[in-house]
Amino acid sequence: MKNFGLSIWGDDNFVIDGETININYASKPSLLQITQDIREKGYKGPLLLRFPHLIQKQISTLFKTFEKAKKEFDYQGSFHAVFPLKVNQFPNFVHSLMEVSDGYNYGLEAGSKAELIIAMAKTPIGAPITVNGFKDKEMISLCFIAAKMGHNITVTIEGLGELETIIQVNKEFNDKAENPISPKIGVRIRLHSSGIGIWAKSGGYSSKFGLTSTELLEAYEMLKANTLLHKLWMIHFHIGSQMGDIAPLKKALREAGNIYTDLKKRGANALGAINIGGGLAVEYSQHTHSQERNYSLLEFANDVVYLMQEISKRKGVDEPDIFTESGRYIAASHSVLVAPVLELFSQEYTEKGLRLKKKNPPLIEELYDLYNNIKRKNAREYLHDALDHMESLLTLFDLGYIDLEDRSNTEILVNLIIKRSIALLKNEGTDELKKLQDRIQEKYLVNFSAFQSLPDFWGLAQHFPIVPLDKLDEKPSNPASIWDITCDSDGEIGFNRELPLYLHDIDISTEEYFIGFFLTGAYQEVLGMKHNLFTHPTEAVISFDEDGNYVIDKLIEAQNLMDVLEDLEYDTNIIDKALKYRIEESEKISLEEKRELLGKLYLYLSENSYLKTIQAISESNQGV
Ligand code: PLP
Structure with missing residues (x-):
C-alpha cells in the first residue's frame, strides 16, 4: 500500500507531495503544516479539521450530475x-x-x-x-x-x-x-x-x-x-x-x-x-x-x-x-481527524535493547548468530530455527534455568529475526509469513478515542482510511495496530492481514508522527461516545482566501475537565470546593506546597481530557 489507497478513496481531494499529504486545492497546503500551525497556537491532542470547499464540491457534483442525467433523458x-x-x-x-x-x-x-x-x-x-x-x-x-x-x-x-x-x-x-x-x-x-x-x-x-x-x-x-x-x-x-x-x-x-x-x-x-x-x-x-x-x-x-x-x-x-x-455522500469527505502518535509499544525490540552477558545460554548465542548471519537464501531455515529455539528457551525459563534478562534477549532476538526474514522473503507472501506479521506488528498508541471519533468502527467495524501525515516518501515497514487512549481494549484498530496497514518505524522520543483518519465527516461526531470522558476533539474550519492561502477559523477547543463533569450534571462548585478543601486541610504538606498544588490543580482543570505530555517529548516541552 504505497499511497495508502489514496487513488481508491481520495476522490482527488488530497495529493501526496513528497513527504506529506496535501489538500488538492488552492495553495495545496499539507495537512501537517495546518496541524502544526494549530498546535503552535497551543491546541494539542486530536484535531478535527473541516474543509468547507469539500462540502461545496459534493453539493455541486450532486446537482451537476443530476442535471446531466436529466438533460440526457430530456426529463421534465x-x-x-x-x-x-x-x-x-x-x-x-x-x-x-x-x-x-x-x-x-x-x-x-x-x-x-x-x-x-x-x-x-x-x-x-x-x-x-x-x-x-x-x-x-x-x-x-x-x-x-x-x-x-x-x-x-x-x-x-x-x-x-x-x-x-x-x-x-x-x-x-x-x-x-x-x-x-x-x-x-x-x-x-x-x-x-x-x-x-x-x-x-x-x-x-x-x-x-x-x-x-x-x-x-x-x-x-x-x-x-x-x-x-x-x-x-x-x-x-x-x-x-x-x-x-x-x-x-x-x-x-x-x-x-x-x-x-x-x-x-x-x-x-x-x-x-x-x-x-x-x-x-x-x-x-x-x-x-x-x-x-x-x-x-x-x-x-x-x-x-x-x-x-x-x-x-x-x-x-x-x-x-x-x-x-x-447525507453521507455530502458530509463524509469534509473532515479529517488528525491525532498524534504517543508511543510505539515494541520499540524496545531493537538491538540496543539487548542485555547480552559475558556468558549467555548456548541457545541465545545461537539466536544471536542466526540474527547476524541471516540472508535471503537461508532466511526460511533460520526463521524456523529461531522459532524453535524460542520455544525451548521459554520452557527453560519456566523451569527456572534461565533468568529474566535471558528471556528478554530471547524476545528481542526472535522479534528481530522475524522482522528481518519477512523483509528478505517479502515477495513470497506465504501464509506462514503473513501470520508472523501479526506477531511483530507494531502497536501505535494514538492520542484519540475511537469511541468518540470513530464510533462506526467500534460498533460496526466500518473502515476509515488511515494515512500518516508525514514520511510519505518512505516505504512504511511496520505492520501496524492502532491503540486509542481509552482504558478499553475495544479501542484498537487491529492489524488485519486481509487489509493490512503499514506505518513508519519512528522514534517518538525525537520526532512527531501524526495519523490522519479520513472521511470522518458523516455520522461520527454526534454518534461519538464520551467513553472514559473523552469528548469531541478540538475542531477548526480551514478555508482559503482570495490568494489561495489557507485560513484557520472557528477554532473550538475540546471541553475542559470541569465542563465535561458539568455536562454529566455534577455540581462543579462542590467538586471545586472539595478538591480545594482536601489540599488545604492536608496535614502532610507545607503551606508553600499547598499553594503550588492549588496552582497546578487549577491549570489542569482548565484543560481537556486528552493527553498532553508524554515521555521524552515532554522533556523538550512539547505537548502531544
Ligand atoms: N433520509 C433518511 C430518511 C434516512 O434515514 C437517512 C439515513 O439513514 C438519510 C436520508 C441519509 O442517508 P445517507 O447518509 O446514507 O445518505
Whole structure:
C-alpha cells in the first residue's frame, strides 16, 4: 500500500507531495503544516479539521450530475436536495454547509424536534425542508409554524396515527385562520425491496418506517375525507445508508415509481415529487479488493431519472420532481481527524535493547548468530530455527534455568529475526509469513478515542482510511495496530492481514508522527461516545482566501475537565470546593506546597481530557 489507497478513496481531494499529504486545492497546503500551525497556537491532542470547499464540491457534483442525467433523458421534472441533519448537526458543519450551498436552493431534513428547530432557523425561505421520523403533536405543530413562517416544508407521514394528528393539528391551526396555511404532506412507503449492507434495515417489509399498501390506501381515503388530498405531494422511501450495490436501488425505484403513478391516477392530483432518501455510498476502502461501492454517481443519477421517466411514460403521468436526502455522500469527505502518535509499544525490540552477558545460554548465542548471519537464501531455515529455539528457551525459563534478562534477549532476538526474514522473503507472501506479521506488528498508541471519533468502527467495524501525515516518501515497514487512549481494549484498530496497514518505524522520543483518519465527516461526531470522558476533539474550519492561502477559523477547543463533569450534571462548585478543601486541610504538606498544588490543580482543570505530555517529548516541552 504505497499511497495508502489514496487513488481508491481520495476522490482527488488530497495529493501526496513528497513527504506529506496535501489538500488538492488552492495553495495545496499539507495537512501537517495546518496541524502544526494549530498546535503552535497551543491546541494539542486530536484535531478535527473541516474543509468547507469539500462540502461545496459534493453539493455541486450532486446537482451537476443530476442535471446531466436529466438533460440526457430530456426529463421534465426538477431536481432538489436536502441535507439530513442526523448526519452532522455540529454548528461549524451546518454553517459551512449553508454558506457553500447558496445558489442551489439546498434545504435540510429533520428527524427530531431539535433538528427541526435547526432546519427552521437555517434553511433559506423557499428552500425545501423535509421532516421524517416519528412525530408527536408538538413536532407536527412545529411543522405548521414553519409553514406559516413561509417555509417550503413537507411533513412525511410515517404511520396512520401521525396522519390523524396532522388532521387534528390542521384544524387547530387553520379552522379559524383568515389565510389557512399548512405544510405539504409526504408519505413514506414501506417497500418490499431492501438495501444490502450494515445499514440496510431502513428498507424492506420489516423496517421500522413507512406505510404498507393497505395503510397507504387508508391514508389516501383519510386525506380525501378531510380535504387534505391537495396537500399530498411527495412519495418518500429510504432503503438504507451506504448502499454499496446499485441493484436494490433500481428495484426500490420501480416499486416506488409504480406506487407514485398509481396514487396519481387514483386522484392524488397534487402529487408531484418522489423522494429517494439517502444511501448514496462513499468509498472508504484503502484496498482494491475490498471496495464498498459498485457504481458511480452518474450511474446512480441515470438510473433514478431513467426509471422514473419510464414508469411515468408507461402510466401516462407527468414525470415527478426528484428529491434526494443524501447525507453521507455530502458530509463524509469534509473532515479529517488528525491525532498524534504517543508511543510505539515494541520499540524496545531493537538491538540496543539487548542485555547480552559475558556468558549467555548456548541457545541465545545461537539466536544471536542466526540474527547476524541471516540472508535471503537461508532466511526460511533460520526463521524456523529461531522459532524453535524460542520455544525451548521459554520452557527453560519456566523451569527456572534461565533468568529474566535471558528471556528478554530471547524476545528481542526472535522479534528481530522475524522482522528481518519477512523483509528478505517479502515477495513470497506465504501464509506462514503473513501470520508472523501479526506477531511483530507494531502497536501505535494514538492520542484519540475511537469511541468518540470513530464510533462506526467500534460498533460496526466500518473502515476509515488511515494515512500518516508525514514520511510519505518512505516505504512504511511496520505492520501496524492502532491503540486509542481509552482504558478499553475495544479501542484498537487491529492489524488485519486481509487489509493490512503499514506505518513508519519512528522514534517518538525525537520526532512527531501524526495519523490522519479520513472521511470522518458523516455520522461520527454526534454518534461519538464520551467513553472514559473523552469528548469531541478540538475542531477548526480551514478555508482559503482570495490568494489561495489557507485560513484557520472557528477554532473550538475540546471541553475542559470541569465542563465535561458539568455536562454529566455534577455540581462543579462542590467538586471545586472539595478538591480545594482536601489540599488545604492536608496535614502532610507545607503551606508553600499547598499553594503550588492549588496552582497546578487549577491549570489542569482548565484543560481537556486528552493527553498532553508524554515521555521524552515532554522533556523538550512539547505537548502531544
Ligand atoms: N433520509 C433518511 C430518511 C434516512 O434515514 C437517512 C439515513 O439513514 C438519510 C436520508 C441519509 O442517508 P445517507 O447518509 O446514507 O445518505
